[in-house]
Amino acid sequence: MNSTVKTNRVKLFLITCIAGVVIIALTLWGRYPKPGLLTLNDILHDELALRMFILIRVPRMVAALLLGAVLGLSGCVFQYVFANPLVDSGFLGVSQGAGLGSIIAMLAGFPFTLQIGCAFAGALLSLALSILLAKYIRFGGLILRLVLAGIAVSSVLSALISLIKFTADPLRQLPEITYWLMGGLSGVRLPMLVLPSIIAGISCLVLISLRWQIGLLALDDRAVRSLIKNPFVLRIVLLAFAVAGTAAVTAYAGIVAWAGLIVPHIARIVFGAETRSTVPASIVLGSMFMAVCDTLARSLFPIELPLGIVTALAGAASFTVLLVFIPIKVERG
Amino acid sequence: MNKKLQLGIALFLVIASVFMIWGESKQQTIVLGGKAVVMVADVVYAFPELRNSVIAIAGTDQGLGSFLELVSPGFLSKPQPDRNASVETYAGYKPDIFIFKSTMKPTLGKGLEDLGFKVLYLDLESPEDYYKDITALGKLFGLEARANALIQYYKRKVSFVQNLKKPDKLPKVLVVQYTADGLMVPPDSWIQTRMIAMAGGIPIWKGSNPGSGWAKVSPEQLQAWNPDIMLVINYREDAKLAAQKIMKDNAYKAINAIKTGKVFGFAQDFYSWDQPDTRWILGLLWVAKIINPENTQTVQIREEAFEFFNYFYGIDRSAFEEKIAIKFGGSIE
Numbered sequence: 162m163n164s165t166v167k168t169n170r171v172k173l174f175l176i177t178c179i180a181g182v183v184i185i186a187l188t189l190w191g192r193y194p195k196p197g198l199l200t201l202n203d204i205l206h207d208e209l210a211l212r213m214f215i216l217i218r219v220p221r222m223v224a225a226l227l228l229g230a231v232l233g234l235s236g237c238v239f240q241y242v243f244a245n246p247l248v249d250s251g252f253l254g255v256s257q258g259a260g261l262g263s264i265i266a267m268l269a270g271f272p273f274t275l276q277i278g279c280a281f282a283g284a285l286l287s288l289a290l291s292i293l294l295a296k297y298i299r300f301g302g303l304i305l306r307l308v309l310a311g312i313a314v315s316s317v318l319s320a321l322i323s324l325i326k327f328t329a330d331p332l333r334q335l336p337e338i339t340y341w342l343m344g345g346l347s348g349v350r351l352p353m354l355v356l357p358s359i360i361a362g363i364s365c366l367v368l369i370s371l372r373w374q375i376g377l378l379a380l381d382d383r384a385v386r387s388l389i390k391n392p393f394v395l396r397i398v399l400l401a402f403a404v405a406g407t408a409a410v411t412a413y414a415g416i417v418a419w420a421g422l423i424v425p426h427i428a429r430i431v432f433g434a435e436t437r438s439t440v441p442a443s444i445v446l447g448s449m450f451m452a453v454c455d456t457l458a459r460s461l462f463p464i465e466l467p468l469g470i471v472t473a474l475a476g477a478a479s480f481t482v483l484l485v486f487i488p489i490k491v492e493r494g
Numbered sequence: 495m496n497k498k499l500q501l502g503i504a505l506f507l508v509i510a511s512v513f514m515i516w517g518e519s520k521q522q523t524i525v526l527g528g529k530a531v532v533m534v535a536d537v538v539y540a541f542p543e544l545r546n547s548v549i550a551i552a553g554t555d556q557g558l559g560s561f562l563e564l565v566s567p568g569f570l571s572k573p574q575p576d577r578n579a580s581v582e583t584y585a586g587y588k589p590d591i592f593i594f595k596s597t598m599k600p601t602l603g604k605g606l607e608d609l610g611f612k613v614l615y616l617d618l619e620s621p622e623d624y625y626k627d628i629t630a631l632g633k634l635f636g637l638e639a640r641a642n643a644l645i646q647y648y649k650r651k652v653s654f655v656q657n658l659k660k661p662d663k664l665p666k667v668l669v670v671q672y673t674a675d676g677l678m679v680p681p682d683s684w685i686q687t688r689m690i691a692m693a694g695g696i697p698i699w700k701g702s703n704p705g706s707g708w709a710k711v712s713p714e715q716l717q718a719w720n721p722d723i724m725l726v727i728n729y730r731e732d733a734k735l736a737a738q739k740i741m742k743d744n745a746y747k748a749i750n751a752i753k754t755g756k757v758f759g760f761a762q763d764f765y766s767w768d769q770p771d772t773r774w775i776l777g778l779l780w781v782a783k784i785i786n787p788e789n790t791q792t793v794q795i796r797e798e799a800f801e802f803f804n805y806f807y808g809i810d811r812s813a814f815e816e817k818i819a820i821k822f823g824g825s826i827e
Contacts, residue, residue, distance in 0.1 A: 170615075191582050192580065192582040192583055192586070193582040193583075193585055193586050194586065209588065209609060212608075212610060213582065213585065214611050215610060216608045217582070217605060217608065217609065218607060252751045327704075327705045327706065328705060328706070329685070330705050330706065335706040335707075336597045336600070336601070340600065340601050345601075347581065347602075347605060348604060348605075350602050350608070421708060442683070442755050459580055459582065460580075460582070462576075463579045463580065463583040464573060464580060464583075465577040465578060465601075467582070486799050
């Protein structure tokens with residue numbers, strides 16, 4: 162084991178420990194009984210504070226950690242698969258596809274488990290459409306064709322979502338759809354997280370176990386073909402598991418942008434481009450990023466801010482800083 | 495008076511006082527909030543017994559002043575959480591009951607219910623919703639007699655309008671909201687469409703807006719509809735001024751309603767009467783008078799308005815003239 166890997170393991174351990182402490186503090190942070198930390202005295206002597214902690218804050222924190230972990234990891238996978246630092250799980254219309262599937266399920270009044278199924282179907286369908294369309298585009302290499310196909314498919318799906326919003330019942334359907342599209346965790350309860358956790362857990366385990374091969378995909382095409390027997394199949398497998406995880410968390414959280422783009426960049430800055438560390442680090446950092454953003458969303462002001470807005474602001478600001486001051490380390494070798 | 499009788503009266507007074515004090519201390523506390531709180535507040539304040547029970551209420555001013563301060567002096571000094579306040583912010587008030595529009599259930603109500611709070615949801619979108627929601631309020635607070643009285647008032651007026659002799663040729667009526675950006679029509683499902691049909695007009699825009707909110711229409715489309723009567727809404731200033739602007743606009747000159755001078759600003763006081771607020775009944779009477787003037791000569795809108803504000807909010811003649819009639823906008827007589 163070389164010294165970089167050893168150092169990265171120590172770094173990852175330390176960051177995980179820090180994340181643990183930060184997450185506990187964030188779970189205690191809120192606006193009840195007053196803006197600030199919930200004290201032990203509050204929890205022991207105020208029944209409402211205890212209920213608030215157990216029934217509202219803990220489920221939200223679990224949901225945020227899962228969401229951040231999956232978006233961070235899938236973003237990392239997308240960036241290596243496409244050897245492009247400017248993509249995330251929203252690329253190829255995956256988020257929009259999951260969103261469209263979820264909205265259709267909401268309108269049809271399906272139970273939550275079916276909503277996840279519809280999100281997954283929508284995400285996979287958009288991925289398949291993008292890949293299929295890329296095959297017919299007569300311009301550029303595979304990556305460029307996928308980018309162009311992704312733009313077209315995303316636009317079509319976004320337009321369909323807008324059309325559904327336009328025609329939705331303003332009293333019963335529209336508020337739910339609008340709120341969901343902005344991303345948020347205020348409606349999340351623990352039972353809702355069981356199925357997404359299982360799907361996201363399997364997705365994470367598979368992707369972590371393939372972290373070696375993920376790193377190889379960032380090399381140039383000839384090197385990839387000489388090191389991996391069938392790079393196309395590997396790419397499809399990686400994308401399918403990344404999409405499955407994304408669909409599972411999108412079903413309960415709505416469309417939350419930027420986490421999948423910014424987290425892998427931060428992971429590479431801290432750990433380098435070596436994927437044995439970057440892949441698990443994207444999970445830890447993604448969780449922390451989302452925990453911070455959701456805590457800000459629910460406690461910064463008396464009003465609840467949509468999570469998607471907070472992640473967009475935090476993500477765009479961090480991204481700008483990174484682009485201006487720090488070199489990006491994923492590129493074709 | 496013999497001693498036994500005196501003792502009996504004294505004992506009765508003591509017991510009665512104890513029950514009164516106990517009853518007062520058991521008075522339930524209410525928080526009104528969420529979006530569209532104006533409608534919720536106006537219906538709750540139609541129950542005089544509930545006015546002092548409201549301990550906090552989200553902002554209710556639509557820009558034309560605070561109506562409920564007039565009904566219940568001191569109203570404005572009550573805590574006013576933001577309409578979009580989070581679960582934790584609302585929970586801090588610890589009332590016995592929260593009352594929201596039903597659209598707030600997924601984003602706000604569910605979280606408060608999980609914390610053990612009682613939440614009443616009101617639909618308040620159609621006459622039938624009003625009967626149902628007023629009944630629910632009366633039942634919840636043991637004020638069935640008042641609830642029945644309010645419902646009977648509504649039903650009496652609705653029945654009067656529906657039983658009016660209709661004009662030989664039903665007029666084509668167009669309801670538009672005036673904005674600096676153009677004119678907009680409401681969707682079919684909103685109360686404005688219902689009002690026109692109930693009052694004996696043809697809502698000419700019906701079927702053109704399948705969406706969930708106001709939709710813009712072009713001058714060309716207005717020309718194609720060629721309405722006999724136009725009712726112009728403006729939520730932020732006197733609707734009569736908006737009607738005058740339309741009359742002067744060359745883009746609309748060829749429309750029948752403009753040529754015959756039948757363009758009216760929708761009646762308003764603190765709020766426009768076209769909304770599903772308690773005032774919708776005044777809106778209905780006013781529309782009937784505009785559409786069907788031959789058969790509504792006995793209807794005096796000013797008197798109807800006084801009757802409404804007196805019956806619903808206990809406003810006497812002098813307060814009505816000084817504080818409400820002075821706010822009248824649109825084309826009221």
